[in-house]
Amino acid sequence: MNKTIFKLLTFTCLFAPCRAGFAQYIEQTENNDFFRLAIHSEAPEQLIVRKKGSTVEIKTLNMELFDKIVEDMKKISLNKKYFSNFNVLEPNSESNVPSIVINLSQSSVELFSFYKDREKKKVIDFWIDADAVGTKEAATAPAQVAKAEPKKVVVKTAVKKEAPVQSQKIAIPSNNDDFKDFRYGASFIWDYEPLSPRIVKPLNLERKTPEYFYPIKERDFKKSEKEAHLQLAINLYNKKKWGLMYKSITLFQKKYGDEEQIDLIEYLKANAILREELEKGKTKPVKMAISMFQNIVSRTKDYDMRKGVSKYLLAYYFENKEYVQSLDLAKKLYVDSKENFDYEQSDSAAEYILFSLANLNQVEQVKQLVSEKTIQKLLPKQVLMAYEMFSMMKLGEVEETIKYFEKVEKTLTKPRHEAILYNAAEAYFRMGNYDKAVRLYDDFLAEHSYHIKSSEARLRIALSYDLLERDPYKVEELYKNAINRSQIPDISYEARIRYVGHRSVRKKKIDNSDREIRVFLDNDNIEKLDKDLKKLLWLTRLRIFIKDQKFEEALSFLSALPLKTMKEEERRVYEADGAEIVYGIIEHNFKASEYAKSFRAYEIYKDTYVNKVATDPYLNYIVAKSLLKLKLTDQFEKFMTHLRTLKDEEQKTFPIWVERNELFKINDVIGELTLLKNLQMGEWDEAEKSLAKVTLSNELKKFYFSGLIDYNLKKYASAEEAFEKYMTAPGARIATEPIEVAELLKAYTDSIYEQGKSEKFKKVARALLDDTESLKGSNTYVQGVRERLQYLYLEMTGAELKPDFVTFSKDITAFKKDYPSSQYQGRINYLQGMMFVKEGKFKEGRLVFEEILKDSESSEYLKEMVRAELSLLQIKERKI
DSSP: OHHHHHHHHHHHHHHHHHHHHTOOSEEEEEOSSOEEEEEEOSSGGGOEEEEETTEEEEEOSOHHHHHHHHHHHHHSOOOTTTEEEEEEEOOOSSOSSOEEEEEESSTTEEEEEEEETTTTEEEEEEEEOHHHHHHHHHHHSOOSSOOSOOOOOOOOOSSOOOOOOOOOOOOOOOSOTTBOOGGGSSOOOOOOOOOOOOOOOSOOTTTOOGGGTSOOOOOOTTTOHHHHHHHHHHHHHHTTOHHHHHHHHHHHHHHHOTTTTHHHHHHHHHHHHHHHHHHTTOOSOOHHHHHHHHHHHHHOOOHHHHHHHHHHHHHHHHHTTOHHHHHHHHHHHHHHHHHTTOHHHHHHHHHHHHHHHHHTTOHHHHHHHHTSHHHHHHSOHHHHHHHHHHHHHHTTOHHHHHHHHHHHGGGOOSSOOHHHHHHHHHHHHHTTOHHHHHHHHHHHHHHHTTSTTHHHHHHHHHHHHHHTTOOHHHHHHHHHHHHHHOSSHHHHHHHHHHHHIIIIIIBSSOOHHHHHGGGGGOOTTOSSOOHHHHHHHHHHHHHHHHHTTOHHHHHHHHHTSOGGGSOHHHHHHHHHHHHHHHHHHHHHHHHTTOHHHHHHHHHHHTTTTGGGSSBOHHHHHHHHHHHHHTTOHHHHHHHHHHHTTOOGGGBOOSOOOSOOSSOOOHHHHHHHHHHHHHHHHTOHHHHHHHHHHOOOSSHHHHHHHHHHHHHHTTOHHHHHHHHHHHHHSSSOOSOOSHHHHHHHHHHHHHHHHHTTOHHHHHHHHHHHHHHTGGGTTSOHHHHHHHHHHHHHHHHHHHTSSSOOHHHHHHHHHHHHHHOTTOTTHHHHHHHHHHHHHHHTOHHHHHHHHHHHHHOTTSOHHHHHHHHHHHHHHHHHHHHO
16 A cells, blocks of 8 residues: 555656746737737735726736746737836835836827736736727817817906806706715715624634544553554644554554444544645645544444534534534534533533524524523523524515514623624614614724624724715714724725825815825725725726726726726716716817817717716707808708707706706707707798797807897897896806807907997907916917908007007017018008007108018008108108
8 A cells, every 4th residue: 555655656756847948928819809818826926916097006926936037028029019028027126026027109009907817827818998099089189170279268348347257057956066966076885794793703714623522532541452453643733743643543443343442443534634735834635534523423422522623523514604504513513412411512502503694694594583481591581582683684685674673682791792783783874874874883982892893893884974065074084984994905995095086086176185185096905906995996997987087998998998897887887987077078179179079979988988977968969069160061960950859858957067057848958959050051031930949058049140140130229238237147158169259359349330439349348358368379361350350440540540559569579479471460560550640650650651661572552652751741841
């Protein structure tokens, strides 16, 4: 037998190094949609893979494995579609662990890693995020209508000045004006595991063997040769001479038979296996030994041995959550102890039965067992209540749990059982009775502050206050308390996420101190995040991007999230935020007069996000208006057909991350867009009819549209009156785009000019030019309108007999600087020359006139006027 063992060991030793020598540590698999790297790793935590921007970092503490990976990396050829190159970083002051850094070919390359337990491989899948690329293209595509990014302005007028009025906003329901409601922060909530009544585990498996319960007794070796032989085996066992012990046992069985003292012999062998493993530092029980103990329990007639081994096996089953086996063994131990009048053991066995049943969700059996008089005599009443409530909570019978608690609440004496208080509080929390939940969580902390579940209780209290919309600063203090006093890393991290969501996302006006706390989202101390925590973290990070109005970054981040694998109710939250992100991009481009980008963003993401939430009238309004601005009539008509299928009652109310300047109903949108189309096509009579029929979301629009129609119908007095009502009445302005503001300026000032109201024109022009200074250079059309208005103003001012020469000179200098290639340049030079003459500066005037005559681009008509002025100037000089 020894020779056979030796041969087997020799063969194994020879084979093992050969296998290691031919091992391939990295495997590559290329697919149409992704690229896979599989790296050999004995355990999931042996390799750490992290993506930072456009690099991937691989770390391990196993230096032998690290060297093998580096060696293989040098041999293989990396796919250029996904990777540029890789570097090996030696330990430094920032990290004492070497690492492999793989540089990705582009920032849109994403990865997902997981561990294959059977194959002992860490698998890393790389793919190119097409949505992120599409987002970037949509955001960076060249403008087809306008280039510059304008600032929003409110037009003022010199006719009548009013105090500025804030635009109407869509209200978000909240009891506090400084914060948005709970839905806008870290809003995911999940159930915490109910608290199981604790049992005192029979023993610590990492330190003890069944000998703790049933010591191996010395034999009366003088009694017989058989007893002496057994004592020899026991002595060898005590001296840890396992090989000699096995030989002694083998000789004993040959001499006296295999069944003689079989229980003791098997007990010695099983304990020897455990003790040998413990000496090697391996604290987990060996399955072979467990199997031997199970056989002993089912076979031995010695009650003390049976009880001792059973208690050890129960500890093993509880440790490994094998509740079916623990239930079966606990029942046998209960019956056995009753038959042997071991009442103390019966108490423990009864609780073991309850504990196993509760963890198996056997609610009916738990109820049946706790109602038995025998059990009621053995166990405290609150323990039985705790088990019954725990079982109901495990099954999700929350309402039944509350009914049961309210039935027994007044009978409870302090200190109340920890599981009763905690599970009742959790049940009330799940049902939305946060006031009652807070009271019970407080009681739990007061009576069991040492308990590990106190961390969850503190966070639940803070969350309840938050949901109840209590004082937000009190809520923040409670979150900080949960962070500082938590004993569980996951709970502390959840509190940090919720604190950031409350203070840095939901707070309407944030400062640098509110932004600084976002560092709490770093989770360096937690290697593997719980799936619920991951989703909460993703949501909070996404909303930080939205809060900061970084819509392109938000869209890229959202596109990288695994939405398809989420539950529908969770996915809808992300999709609703996605619709707001898309709206933010559309509105930003629309205000910048980049209508092509607005429509492109809508087309790309309408099916992914926009159409998955309720109708957003204002989004549809600006998309359709973009099509009008682009003069895409067919696309506009197609879009209008789509709008007519929408319903007003399905209008979107949440979330509203980007404030709307106007409140719309979809039917009003359709009517107003029809009016805008008439204006666009120059159908002024039809536009006038449409204006009389349409219901406008803002009364000021009536004045604005009426002014445009009257101006184009050459009803200048009516147009002037309508525009002045629009600009002076309180309310939200609709002309906020640079082009719309420019059209308003042109129509209004032209209406005054055409009526010959020169003094009023100069006052209005001066005021409007000052108020629209921020639009200077925003786009060609705006530039042209301002240039024409400024020129007309200078013409009228220059026509005065005695203008304000200082101001007039500054205005002319400013015009030349702003419009160096203006078509009015010659005329402006003429006005400047005339100003010098009127001021008595004949020499300066003559120089300006002579420059006009030399200018080949000056018209002959202008030159004739200059020659006439020079002649008059000569006459004046002779008289002088």
